[in-house]
Amino acid sequence: MSFFLNGVHVPHRKNTADKSAVRMESPKTVTIPVSMHIGVPATPIVAVGDIVKVGTKIAEESGAISSPVFSSVSGKVVKISDILLSNGSTAPAITIESDNEMSVDESVAPPTVNSREELIEAVRKSGIVGLGGAGFPTYIKLNVDPSRIEELIINGAECEPYITSDTLTMIDRVEDMEYALEALKLHLGIKRIIMGVESNKKRAIAQMKMLSDKVEGLEVKVLPSVYPQGGEKVLVYHLTKKIIPVGKLPIDVGCIVLNCTTLASIGSYLKTGMPLVEKCVTVDGGAVCEPKNVIVPIGTSVSDVFEYCGGFKSEPAKILYGGPMMGIAVPDTSAPVIKNTNAIIALTEKEAKLPKTTACISCGSCTNACPFGLAPAAILAAYKKKDTERLEELSVNACMECGCCSFICPANRPLVQTNKLAKILLKEEKAKEVQK
Amino acid sequence: MANKLKLAVSPHIHSGRSTMGIMRDVIIALLPAAIAGSVIFGLRSLLVIGVCVASCVLLEAVFNKITKKEQTIGDLSAVVTGLLLALNLPANIPVWQCVVGSVFAIVVVKCLFGGIGYNVVNPAITARVFMLVAFGSMTIQAYPKVVDVASSATPLAVMADGGNAPELFDLFKGLHGGAIGETCAAALLVGFVYLLVRRVITWHIPVSYIGSVFVLSLLMENFDFVRALSMVLSGGLLIGAIFMATDYVTSPSTAKGKLIFGLGAGVLTFLIRYFGNYPEGVSFAILLMNILNPYIMSWTSHKVFGGGKA
Incomplete structure (x- = not known):
């Protein structure tokens, strides 16, 4: 059976696509929640007063579906207490006062990966979770019977308005992506890789086409810029014509779907051994002085990131984690950037204004x-x-x-x-x- | 600042489409027919249009006021109802009858059922049917002022009596007897194109409706193209198929449902025109299909991607 998956034309507002991401210096403190993924929260393994460095494990996975958490700065643990997460739940968070040195933990070294098991173990230890938004621990996706994998799907659609952090990954982190693809091919026996990129990302498409010349088995498909092109089931259907039944996962139709930034993070971990401690986030919205992509240590408060972008030029009416179509509005700017934060957006009163709800006219x-x-x-x-x-x-x-x-x-x-x-x-x- | 931030569930942006915007587009699409009608049938057409629109808007406003409901006249749907009703009336209709028709459309059919979105049948169509039954003046049609038309009846009445089909080009221009807005095919088609371009409606209902009337008439008329085409261009078929049968509230929203709706209305119109007592069947056909709409909708629900039937 064939479907035509509709969707809507959202405004693109990709104001930050042409500027390379800038790395923010260490904030004074970072507050890192132990729950930045789907699954069981990690368990803190540091105590107040402990000295940590960039890449020091501060919370370890507990349970079958979980992910470890690492310090993103060097300094001292000053507080461990519950904070309100953007999804409305509370979880412990570890507050670290930075010494501004950003010295790296001695344990950080490239992992030895010579087999499928070692690759999956490495990804587990890296703390990498789905960076497209869901935050599902990546090693679990990879830990399937290799004979079930027919295609590896790379999600470069990035269909939400404003957000360009994935676009910049595809432009600036091609080597990391290549490294990860080769490793996944080698150890998981993946033959076919299909990458979907929305048509509005010309530079990213050019880079990815070049990548496909280098990586055998990689095919880059340009998709119409129609929201929600990056929705997992939508993307898989458009790239493979496979329909993922309701309540099923991509692997049930032989696909593994990875976001392009997740892929690049795997590559950089395999190369350097530095776990997931920083994240590129798009900072945009009409209230922001200088919209741009910023690479920030995980746990940096949203207010610090906005400040780094020149602060607000007008009072924000709504602050979003993620894009305006699916993002979460947060009550204040103290919330931290977490692993799967891909954008923080400050909307002005005018941008945040929604029309009044009236009666359904059955227009369909x-x-x-x-x-x-x-x-x-x-x-x-x-x-x-x-x-x-x-x-x-x-x-x-x-x-x-x-x-x-x-x-x-x-x-x-x-x-x-x-x-x-x-x-x-x-x-x-x-x-x-x-x-x- | 912190305590002033808005909290809401996504999405945080909106397309900007509104009921008012859609109604405004329908009004714009009806303007060519209204202007053509005023030229063809004289300035009294404007009086009919004015009275119908004003009464519809006023009645809705008063009804909302009395029943302490939220005011809805700003969505312009009452203007559309008034305009559509007027365009379906002869230019020489007494003013008081326009007012009575508006009361029926707005108060009885629309407001008493709960206002916009809750009416079961199309207000303008139902009011027209009511007036057709109630007032003799509805059948005494007005004639074009701009040309001397020898024939004294509407083309459908002439053809029903076995007369010759009128000149096609005259039909296209609307130079024949009928309701204010229904005769000028050219103006109605301009409105149709506008609605399609603005994506207010899709082609499904008008094409399946008009198409089925044409094909059935062709069979009935022994493949006399001119007579079959006259059937399409005469009476209320175009205005009905383009503007009344496509009313969101009372017609299906799925493509398949729309085709069934249009086909059903086409067959009914054909049956009434050829085998019924009325030379014209569009209003009755649409009204009957309005009543069948909930059933059509439940037969034609979309297939859910990766799941069962919706």
């Missing part, structure tokens, strides 16, 4: 915009009645929460917002049934 725009053909208006009606049976029937669990429906709705109805609530409702209902 939501359904026509939904890449997966869901019927958000019908889901909203079913959710209001708490009709879980109907919600199941409407396959609300297929929703990836991309937000096309709400973006396009002429009545600005809370469609994707309701989808999220409906998914939670179904989960709760299921939990209740299990209890019975």
